[in-house]
Amino acid sequence: MIYADYNATAPLRPEVLEAMQPYLLQEFGNPSSSHQAGRRARTAVETAREQAADFLHASVQEIFFTSGGTEADNWAVQSAAEEMLAKGKNHVITTAFEHPAVLETCRSLSRFGIEVTYIHPDRDGRISADAVKASVTDRTGLVSVMYVNNEVGTIQPVEQIGAFCREKGILFHTDAVQAAGNLPMNMDRIKADLLSLSGHKLGAMKGTGLLYVRQGLRLPPFLHGGGQERNRRAGTENVPGIVGLGRALELTKQTLSEKEKRLFLLREELEKKILLIPGAQINGAGTKICSTINASFAGVEGEGIVLSLDRKGICISSGSACSSCGGEPSHVLTAMGLTKELAKSSVRISLGEEHTMEDIAVIARELAQAVEQFRQLFGMTI
Numbered sequence: 066m067i068y069a070d071y072n073a074t075a076p077l078r079p080e081v082l083e084a085m086q087p088y089l090l091q092e093f094g095n096p097s098s099s100h101q102a103g104r105r106a107r108t109a110v111e112t113a114r115e116q117a118a119d120f121l122h123a124s125v126q127e128i129f130f131t132s133g134g135t136e137a138d139n140w141a142v143q144s145a146a147e148e149m150l151a152k153g154k155n156h157v158i159t160t161a162f163e164h165p166a167v168l169e170t171c172r173s174l175s176r177f178g179i180e181v182t183y184i185h186p187d188r189d190g191r192i193s194a195d196a197v198k199a200s201v202t203d204r205t206g207l208v209s210v211m212y213v214n215n216e217v218g219t220i221q222p223v224e225q226i227g228a229f230c231r232e233k234g235i236l237f238h239t240d241a242v243q244a245a246g247n248l249p250m251n252m253d254r255i256k257a258d259l260l261s262l263s264g265h266k267l268g269a270m271k272g273t274g275l276l277y278v279r280q281g282l283r284l285p286p287f288l289h290g291g292g293q294e295r296n297r298r299a300g301t302e303n304v305p306g307i308v309g310l311g312r313a314l315e316l317t318k319q320t321l322s323e324k325e326k327r328l329f330l331l332r333e334e335l336e337k338k339i340l341l342i343p344g345a346q347i348n349g350a351g352t353k354i355c356s357t358i359n360a361s362f363a364g365v366e367g368e369g370i371v372l373s374l375d376r377k378g379i380c381i382s383s384g385s386a387c388s389s390c391g392g393e394p395s396h397v398l399t400a401m402g403l404t405k406e407l408a409k410s411s412v413r414i415s416l417g418e419e420h421t422m423e424d425i426a427v428i429a430r431e432l433a434q435a436v437e438q439f440r441q442l443f444g445m446t447i
């Protein structure tokens with residue numbers, strides 16, 4: 066099997082499993098207990114917090130563990146909106162191609178009388194900082210723009226947007242789930258007040274993640290209860306998951322530059338080979354992460370290509386993992402201005418550290434064959 070759907074989820078790193086194992090069996094204590102078993106679990110959680118802070122160039126007080134990227138996004142947007150309302154502001158700016166975890170949370174804000182502006186990316190898959198500036202009014206209290214788009218891999222100018230928001234006193238949240246495994250992360254540079262990460266996209270367990278909350282920012286708790294995570298996110302900590310997340314972040318940091326160097330070459334090669342297929346186009350241009358390729362093949366259903374490749378043992382996706390069930394064209398690609406037809410004829414290939422040039426050759430060959438077969442089947446000429 067060639068698994069090339071890393072943006073949907075990445076395999077657990079063996080070193081992560083190894084780090085987690087003691088906390089699944091012997092070290093089962095509750096971090097809130099004052100006895101030795103509890104204290105050892107507490108130490109493990111706080112070590113992971115140090116690893117996470119180190120990964121983000123942040124301080125440990127700024128790290129709050131969550132059950133994943135979705136929870137971090139919900140918490141950030143909902144709580145920032147609550148803060149904003151208390152200050153008499155009721156306008157949020159986000160983008161039309163966010164992950165549903167942000168998009169749907171923003172939609173839900175209408176029940177509080179909050180108005181949301183959805184900025185559209187350009188044809189290349191990029192949001193301009195100027196478009197954000199132009200949408201700001203004196204009622205704007207929150208801007209949420211993703212760092213890297215999960216379907217096309219384009220990098221957004223979060224540094225500029227963050228600097229602008231800070232100057233204007235507007236809260237800035239970024240969903241950095243797809244950035245974290247693919248770009249160096251540094252909160253001094255990113256200038257976000259809130260940032261979401263997910264564990265399973267970078268080799269930790271599903272159901273793990275974190276929200277970075279800039280020091281000094283008052284943010285209402287998301288889950289009420291026993292006072293865990295400094296009274297902000299109650300519930301007994303997922304100790305093994307948190308330990309694994311810390312280790313995964315440490316490994317991600319150590320291996321990033323090597324991964325980037327190698328995968329950029331693989332991505333370039335695959336894009337080159339894809340463009341040799343008649344009627345093919347690459348979606349997303351400009352600065353992109355090394356792992357993600359999105360392509361449309363005029364007249365051929367993306368989901369059909371996915372199933373054809375699946376029969377050959379190759380896992381890729383059409384659109385995002387979440388949207389492939391609905392049969393609707395990708396909201397990301399349509400926001401970028403692709404027609405519904407072209408959006409439906411798209412696939413996403415997302416690579417990981419294990420891939421080689423041989424894998425790229427196999428993927429390209431099978432893609433070309435699948436597209437050709439569908440076109441013959443339907444008597445299409447391109």
Ligand SMILES: *Cc1c(COP(=O)(O)O)cnc(C)c1O
Pocket residue numbers: 072073132133134135136138164166211213214215240242243263264265266272273274
């Ligand atoms: C996967 C993903 C999420 C959701 O993270 P989970 O941990 O799966 O809840 C949020 N945003 C982006 C951009 C993602 O790719």
